[in-house]
Amino acid sequence: MPIHRAHRWKEQGSKNLFVKRFKKLSQKNLEKILKVRALIADLIHGWDDRSPRGMDDWVRGFRLLSPPPIITVSEWADAYRHISTEFAAEPGKWHTSKFEPMREVMDSCSPNSRYRRVVLVKPTQSGGSEACVLNVIGYTIDINPRSMLVVFPTLDSCESFSKERLEPMIMVTPAIADKVVEIGKMRRGTFASTVKKKKYPGGFLNMVGANSTTGLSSRPVPIVIVDEVDLCIQNASRQGNPVKLALSRTTTFFDRKEILLSSPSNEEGESGIIPFWEDGTQARLERMCPNFNCAHFQILDFDRMDLDSGTLCCEKCGSYFPQWQWHRSEFRWHHHLIEHPTTASYWMTGLDSPWLDWKVDLCEDYQNCKRMADIGDDGLLRVFVNSKLAKQYKRKGKRVDIDLYHDRREVYGCHPGCEVPEGVILITAGVDVQDSFIAYDVTGWGRGRESWGIETGEFQGDPRVPDSEVWKQLDQFVYNRIWRYADGSYIRTRLVFIDSQGHCTDDVYKYCKLRHPRVFAIKGVGGQGQPIIIGGKARRRPKVVEGIWLIKLGVDTLKDEFHSRLSIEKPGPGYCHWPMRENGMPCCGYTLEYFEEIVSEQRELTYNKSGFAEYRWTKNKMDPNEALDCRNYARAALEYLKVRLEQMPRDVITFLPNDIEQVEIGDKTIVVQKSEIKTKTGRTGRRYGSGTIGGLDVSETGESGREETRVKTRYGAGGTSF
Ligand SMILES: [Zn+2]
Numbered sequence: 001m002p003i004h005r006a007h008r009w010k011e012q013g014s015k016n017l018f019v020k021r022f023k024k025l026s027q028k029n030l031e032k033i034l035k036v037r038a039l040i041a042d043l044i045h046g047w048d049d050r051s052p053r054g055m056d057d058w059v060r061g062f063r064l065l066s067p068p069p070i071i072t073v074s075e076w077a078d079a080y081r082h083i084s085t086e087f088a089a090e091p092g093k094w095h096t097s098k099f100e101p102m103r104e105v106m107d108s109c110s111p112n113s114r115y116r117r118v119v120l121v122k123p124t125q126s127g128g129s130e131a132c133v134l135n136v137i138g139y140t141i142d143i144n145p146r147s148m149l150v151v152f153p154t155l156d157s158c159e160s161f162s163k164e165r166l167e168p169m170i171m172v173t174p175a176i177a178d179k180v181v182e183i184g185k186m187r188r189g190t191f192a193s194t195v196k197k198k199k200y201p202g203g204f205l206n207m208v209g210a211n212s213t214t215g216l217s218s219r220p221v222p223i224v225i226v227d228e229v230d231l232c233i234q235n236a237s238r239q240g241n242p243v244k245l246a247l248s249r250t251t252t253f254f255d256r257k258e259i260l261l262s263s264p265s266n267e268e269g270e271s272g273i274i275p276f277w278e279d280g281t282q283a284r285l286e287r288m289c290p291n292f293n294c295a296h297f298q299i300l301d302f303d304r305m306d307l308d309s310g311t312l313c314c315e316k317c318g319s320y321f322p323q324w325q326w327h328r329s330e331f332r333w334h335h336h337l338i339e340h341p342t343t344a345s346y347w348m349t350g351l352d353s354p355w356l357d358w359k360v361d362l363c364e365d366y367q368n369c370k371r372m373a374d375i376g377d378d379g380l381l382r383v384f385v386n387s388k389l390a391k392q393y394k395r396k397g398k399r400v401d402i403d404l405y406h407d408r409r410e411v412y413g414c415h416p417g418c419e420v421p422e423g424v425i426l427i428t429a430g431v432d433v434q435d436s437f438i439a440y441d442v443t444g445w446g447r448g449r450e451s452w453g454i455e456t457g458e459f460q461g462d463p464r465v466p467d468s469e470v471w472k473q474l475d476q477f478v479y480n481r482i483w484r485y486a487d488g489s490y491i492r493t494r495l496v497f498i499d500s501q502g503h504c505t506d507d508v509y510k511y512c513k514l515r516h517p518r519v520f521a522i523k524g525v526g527g528q529g530q531p532i533i534i535g536g537k538a539r540r541r542p543k544v545v546e547g548i549w550l551i552k553l554g555v556d557t558l559k560d561e562f563h564s565r566l567s568i569e570k571p572g573p574g575y576c577h578w579p580m581r582e583n584g585m586p587c588c589g590y591t592l593e594y595f596e597e598i599v600s601e602q603r604e605l606t607y608n609k610s611g612f613a614e615y616r617w618t619k620n621k622m623d624p625n626e627a628l629d630c631r632n633y634a635r636a637a638l639e640y641l642k643v644r645l646e647q648m649p650r651d652v653i654t655f656l657p658n659d660i661e662q663v664e665i666g667d668k669t670i671v672v673q674k675s676e677i678k679t680k681t682g683r684t685g686r687r688y689g690s691g692t693i694g695g696l697d698v699s700e701t702g703e704s705g706r707e708e709t710r711v712k713t714r715y716g717a718g719g720t721s722f
Pocket residue numbers: 289290291294295296314315316317318319
């Protein structure tokens with residue numbers, strides 16, 4: 001396999017002198033060259049180099065007239081680049097030798113490199129954007145004046161880059177300071193610079209945010225730099241995939257350069273940068289084992305780190321060495337496809353960065369993040385893996401590998417006289433209405449949102465038939481049902497969410513309207529980044545019911561959360577419990593089919609027609625998934641209540657209604673309140689929207705307004721947000 005040897009720079013001094021002489025010369029001819037260039041660029045503009053042969057001759061002629069500069073980006077940086085004191089850890093002159101591996105990457109960005117595209121997968125603090133964004137900008141302004149487009153994830157990040165990094169660099173680097181037109185100053189007929197646009201002789205630098213609709217689609221430029229490709233894709237506007245849009249703007253230039261940098265912050269199979277890296281030379285940074293007898297080249301992998309001492313084990317000889325020894329030993333970029341014609345792609349990890357201390361920045365940070373992940377919050381761990389290790393994070397919930405049926409069921413609450421396990425504080429339910437049946441799921445919630453499946457099931461029958469039996473059954477088994485703890489106390493479902501979309505909206509509205517505020521109709525809204533409760537609105541459906549209250553839920557967010565909860569392996573905050581009989585048989589509806597349904601969907605990255613990347617939950621069309629939906633609606637109901645489970649006592653009924661009856665179902669007896677639904681006339685949805693869900697006293701269902709519980713006012717956050 002072809003191998004790039006480490007590049008040792010011994011004659012730095014004499015090289016710098018040469019570079020300076022070259023520049024003096026080229027400076028004199030620069031204006032002349034620019035004029036010729038502009039002339040010829042006009043002629044060949046609009047032509048791609050895959051064009052007919054005649055055009056290739058033009059291109060060759062153009063190259064002869066203005067050959068690419070012979071100094072490289074790293075040479076320029078060593079000779080001219082200064083780092084400002086304002087925002088940098090190490091101000092002063094730039095020395096590529098501080099992080100030698102970056103030399104090859106920077107030189108691939110030079111116009112005399114044969115690569116047209118450079119891809120760098122990197123941790124966040126690696127000097128990557130200093131080397132491949134700021135140095136390339138400085139070099140281009142100074143040596144190779146062409147126009148540039150730099151894409152950042154958002155307009156804000158673009159602005160802060162300009163103010164905090166670019167402008168200080170221009171100020172302290174004399175070679176370019178007098179070339180860039182200052183903000184607000186006109187120079188010989190040129191336009192003034194702005195924060196996001198810099199003018200210099202021979203071109204302009206345009207900085208745009210991936211979330212902005214303008215900027216990405218204006219006129220073509222020869223040099224495009226995309227910083228944080230993965231975040232750009234996440235922040236894409238509706239216009240389309242911002243990286244593709246930006247890259248499409250270089251296609252008309254034969255001397256185009258595309259530089260893509262990112263830490264791999266999207267998930268496996270969903271990353272924007274990884275496919276670009278794979279479509280290139282696929283270089284990984286390898287370092288030689290400091291053990292002289294071993295001298296084995298290897299990628300520094302955090303998995304081999306001894307967390308206590310902060311030392312790394314050699315994968316061949318097994319000896320441990322500290323960071324300074326690893327960093328002092330030989331390195332090489334190991335290219336897998338060195339013959340790739342257009343793209344040089346590099347991947348380095350956080351262990352290679354000289355600015356990250358293994359012990360403090362990696363080991364200690366990792367242990368903190370791991371502690372959070374163990375109790376169910378893997379957000380920090382994910383950021384750590386992405387931005388410090390430059391590795392992709394595999395979210396466990398993406399595809400559920402665990403066998404929930406065999407591993408997560410336990411014996412509780414299925415013996416006569418007890419349906420609710422000790423830890424449950426509050427119960428909510430979710431209902432999904434289909435053409436021929438209604439599915440429901442009743443879930444109990446404890447501290448830290450630990451959850452217990454209480455009961456799930458289906459009622460067969462057409463919900464659209466007037467006075468259909470299915471609605472009565474829903475009343476009996478969910479709405480009027482009274483559940484029992486082992487100590488004899490009772491609890492009832494605090495809030496029921498019913499999906500109103502798709503099948504029989506009007507019937508759902510009618511049912512919910514009569515049972516406000518313990519039952520609400522909901523509507524699922526797809527899309528990433530939505531809150532669980534998006535909002536609520538009173539609907540006017542004159543023919544059906546006035547003022548029906550409809551709540552919108554971020555269903556993809558619910559699915560994300562549920563799947564990451566499933567990856568929690570120890571009972572405690574966030575853990576999900578399900579019941580089984582002592583003999584291992586299913587009970588309360590939690591059958592093998594139920595567990596197949598709740599893991600039936602997968603999270604995948606898809607592209608819509610305009611190339612816009614979307615994360616979607618997808619499932620096989622034939623697979624039922626009511627179980628997952630119901631479960632998520634129950635979770636959303638908990639969110640809507642805004643209760644603080646940590647401070648709240650059990651939501652028990654202090655006075656049992658008089659009209660309860662015991663119903664025998666199969667081998668168990670359930671307790672149900674007999675009374676018909678008491679509707680309160682004159683109420684509109686408005687009341688619940690006014691921010692007083694504290695008004696959620698369930699008196700209307702209890703006999704004569706008896707106070708069952710008033711948890712909301714004392715333990716709730718006191719109101720909803722809409
Ligand atoms: Zn070794």
